[in-house]
Amino acid sequence: MSFRHIAIIGLGLLGGSIGLAVAARLPGTTTSGFDADPAVRQRARERQLTGTIHETAAEAVAGADLVILCVPVGAMGRAAQDIADALGPDCLVSDVGSSKQSISDALAQALPGHCVIPAHPVAGTENSGPDAGFAELFAQRWCIITPPEGADPDRVKALVQFWEELGAMVECMDAEHHDRVLAVTSHIPHLIAYTIVGTASDLEIVTRSEVIKFSAGGFRDFTRIAASDPTMWRDVFLNNRDAVLEMLDRFLNDLDLMREAIRAGDGDTMFDLFSRTRSIRRSIVALGQDDARPDFGRKDHAGTGMQPN
Amino acid sequence: MSFRHIAIIGLGLLGGSIGLAVAARLPGTTTSGFDADPAVRQRARERQLTGTIHETAAEAVAGADLVILCVPVGAMGRAAQDIADALGPDCLVSDVGSSKQSISDALAQALPGHCVIPAHPVAGTENSGPDAGFAELFAQRWCIITPPEGADPDRVKALVQFWEELGAMVECMDAEHHDRVLAVTSHIPHLIAYTIVGTASDLEIVTRSEVIKFSAGGFRDFTRIAASDPTMWRDVFLNNRDAVLEMLDRFLNDLDLMREAIRAGDGDTMFDLFSRTRSIRRSIVALGQDDARPDFGRKDHAGTGMQPN
Numbered sequence: 014m015s016f017r018h019i020a021i022i023g024l025g026l027l028g029g030s031i032g033l034a035v036a037a038r039l040p041g042t043t044t045s046g047f048d049a050d051p052a053v054r055q056r057a058r059e060r061q062l063t064g065t066i067h068e069t070a071a072e073a074v075a076g077a078d079l080v081i082l083c084v085p086v087g088a089m090g091r092a093a094q095d096i097a098d099a100l101g102p103d104c105l106v107s108d109v110g111s112s113k114q115s116i117s118d119a120l121a122q123a124l125p126g127h128c129v130i131p132a133h134p135v136a137g138t139e140n141s142g143p144d145a146g147f148a149e150l151f152a153q154r155w156c157i158i159t160p161p162e163g164a165d166p167d168r169v170k171a172l173v174q175f176w177e178e179l180g181a182m183v184e185c186m187d188a189e190h191h192d193r194v195l196a197v198t199s200h201i202p203h204l205i206a207y208t209i210v211g212t213a214s215d216l217e218i219v220t221r222s223e224v225i226k227f228s229a230g231g232f233r234d235f236t237r238i239a240a241s242d243p244t245m246w247r248d249v250f251l252n253n254r255d256a257v258l259e260m261l262d263r264f265l266n267d268l269d270l271m272r273e274a275i276r277a278g279d280g281d282t283m284f285d286l287f288s289r290t291r292s293i294r295r296s297i298v299a300l301g302q303d304d305a306r307p308d309f310g311r312k313d314h315a316g317t318g319m320q321p322n
Numbered sequence: 323m324s325f326r327h328i329a330i331i332g333l334g335l336l337g338g339s340i341g342l343a344v345a346a347r348l349p350g351t352t353t354s355g356f357d358a359d360p361a362v363r364q365r366a367r368e369r370q371l372t373g374t375i376h377e378t379a380a381e382a383v384a385g386a387d388l389v390i391l392c393v394p395v396g397a398m399g400r401a402a403q404d405i406a407d408a409l410g411p412d413c414l415v416s417d418v419g420s421s422k423q424s425i426s427d428a429l430a431q432a433l434p435g436h437c438v439i440p441a442h443p444v445a446g447t448e449n450s451g452p453d454a455g456f457a458e459l460f461a462q463r464w465c466i467i468t469p470p471e472g473a474d475p476d477r478v479k480a481l482v483q484f485w486e487e488l489g490a491m492v493e494c495m496d497a498e499h500h501d502r503v504l505a506v507t508s509h510i511p512h513l514i515a516y517t518i519v520g521t522a523s524d525l526e527i528v529t530r531s532e533v534i535k536f537s538a539g540g541f542r543d544f545t546r547i548a549a550s551d552p553t554m555w556r557d558v559f560l561n562n563r564d565a566v567l568e569m570l571d572r573f574l575n576d577l578d579l580m581r582e583a584i585r586a587g588d589g590d591t592m593f594d595l596f597s598r599t600r601s602i603r604r605s606i607v608a609l610g611q612d613d614a615r616p617d618f619g620r621k622d623h624a625g626t627g628m629q630p631n
């Protein structure tokens with residue numbers, strides 16, 4: 014069973030990309046959209062992010078057999094309430110939020126009697142808003158689906174198929190495990206990046222101008238991640254607190270061991286860690302989850318004889 | 323005054339890139355090279371990283387008016403000893419090491435009576451070895467020169483000019499300040515990246531396979547940095563201990579504040595930090611120190627309709 018009409022609530026990076034991907038890959042499927050921000054709706058119309066764009070969420074979901082909530086994690090409950098009365102009885106409701114346990118609870122509470130199957134495509138960029146989306150965002154990326162206990166297997170299958178049709182690979186797991194996995198692979202990396210960029214900005218002994226000029230030694234990579242949307246990330250940390258704190262403690266523990274090694278001049282401990290970490294990158298590149306080109310194939314060296322692509 | 327003959331000791335990423343850059347940009351200058359590893363010398367010959375490649379360091383530096391040591395930080399003193407007797411009296415000795423105070427001391431001790439002016443081009447990739455170099459590595463990147471007290475201004479000027487001719491922008495500062503600046507913009511980012519990749523690899527509750535699959539949420543960026551050369555980085559942390567520990571304590575302090583904010587559900591503190599960190603990225607991109615394309619312009623989404631370049 015595939016979906017005939019998909020409503021997208023929230024037309025930023027994720028919502029816009031889904032709309033464009035459906036248009037590019039599923040010609041038989043129509044889409045409608047809504048965003049709380051009139052300026053976003055206007056821009057979404059210009060970019061044709063969804064087939065129709067509506068002035069209320071209720072209008073947008075009328076007649077849909079799949080609704081995907083693409084709003085910040087903390088706005089999911091509210092967005093669900095806004096559509097509750099307008100949903101058709103057989104409509105499947107899903108989302109793309111970056112944490113899953115709290116959203117699962119919020120959606121179940123806001124939509125009693127409706128079929129809700131949360132999801133999280135692990136794909137994004139540092140940009141947000143209606144100009145950020147592109148049709149290929151999900152290609153070769155994983156989408157995690159977290160079916161609640163007792164979810165209708167046919168509905169789960171239809172949602173899996175939908176994400177596969179957008180180019181994604183799908184894995185199902187429970188929401189609690191999702192939140193732990195993403196704490197490691199996404200939330201802690203963002204927390205660290207935001208923090209070190211903050212630390213570097215606040216030093217007196219090293220100026221901001223020096224930090225900027227000499228950022229090519231590694232720091233600049235962190236600034237990309239730390240340029241991500243503040244609302245989105247605040248909501249992630251408010252909603253995935255336990256898993257984030259658990260993984261943060263593991264990291265701090267390991268960092269403490271490295272600090273002791275540096276203090277003691279223990280080169281062997283350093284060399285051991287620095288050697289172990291290479292293989293995981295090789296696997297990530299081998300599995301198509303990152304670009305193999307050195308330095309991500311950055312094109313920021315002037316001149317013509319660029320580094321090999 | 324420009325250099326007529328440049329000898330390069332160590333023919334990996336840095337040494338190879340200098341050789342290729344001189345060939346591309348300074349047609350009137352000849353180069354000679356040496357590497358301790360015969361296999362590296364062989365590959366350097368095939369890639370013509372320098373005009374001639376010699377079997378000893380002493381042969382390589384004969385007749386040179388500039389020698390650049392491009393070996394790991396911990397090998398600088400030894401490399402300097404190996405050339406001490408073969409250096410012409412007017413030859414300038416420089417290097418590219420990632421820390422500067424300890425190298426400055428080691429070179430001064432190994433080469434009494436010779437003119438030594440240390441330098442550090444803030445440019446690199448995660449790759450090392452004789453296949454990693456490319457002529458444009460230094461283009462649009464900063465090179466920091468740390469002239470010792472009393473250094474001959476004409477010699478400093480010549481070295482500045484040399485790096486500018488390779489496409490770099492140059493700034494002079496003292497070695498101590500260099501080591502603090504680089505601790506923030508390079509060494510701590512590498513330490514954090516190595517550590518979080520190690521933490522993620524060692525978890526039981528989240529498998530290695532999950533970490534790899536779901537790495538596109540941020541983690542994969544850290545794995546690129548953590549794939550850097552273990553010897554190089556061990557030497558950096560052994561040789562820039564004080565500045566690294568000082569900056570690490572600042573970072574840990576700030577991370578502790580964020581952990582408390584997460585624990586307390588203090589969204590305002592999070593939002594405040596996450597908003598402040600965006601402007602530094604804008605400046606880095608505006609000053610040509612990073613690629614402006616979203617997600618570094620990665621080309622790892624399958625299909626044709628790629629994300630905008």
Ligand SMILES: NC(=O)c1ccc[n+]([C@@H]2O[C@H](COP(=O)([O-])OP(=O)(O)OC[C@H]3O[C@@H](n4cnc5c(N)ncnc54)[C@H](OP(=O)(O)O)[C@@H]3O)[C@@H](O)[C@H]2O)c1
Nearest residue numbers: 023025026027049050084085086088110111137138141142
């Ligand atoms: N960015 C990523 O890399 C990424 C990756 C995977 C998953 N996600 C998840 O995807 C979701 C959306 O993220 P995004 O990056 O697409 O954010 P975005 O670009 O900021 O788009 C979200 C849009 O939703 C609107 N909105 C907020 N509350 C709403 C409501 N109640 N009803 C309708 N529209 C509402 C926002 O308007 P206002 O700006 O006016 O609030 C905004 O235009 C989040 O849950 C995030 O965790 C993000």
Ligand SMILES: NC(=O)c1ccc[n+]([C@@H]2O[C@H](COP(=O)([O-])OP(=O)(O)OC[C@H]3O[C@@H](n4cnc5c(N)ncnc54)[C@H](OP(=O)(O)O)[C@@H]3O)[C@@H](O)[C@H]2O)c1
Nearest residue numbers: 332334335336358359392393394395397419420446450451
């Ligand atoms: N990689 C970066 O991003 C970067 C950026 C800026 C500065 N640097 C600095 O540049 C220097 C070189 O780094 P790299 O990335 O070019 O390293 P690399 O690719 O590993 O090259 C270093 C080469 O030097 C050789 N070597 C070691 N001891 C030697 C000796 N005594 N005499 C002659 N050759 C010797 C090594 O051979 P073996 O492998 O057999 O030891 C190796 O082939 C380091 O000091 C580093 O801190 C690196």
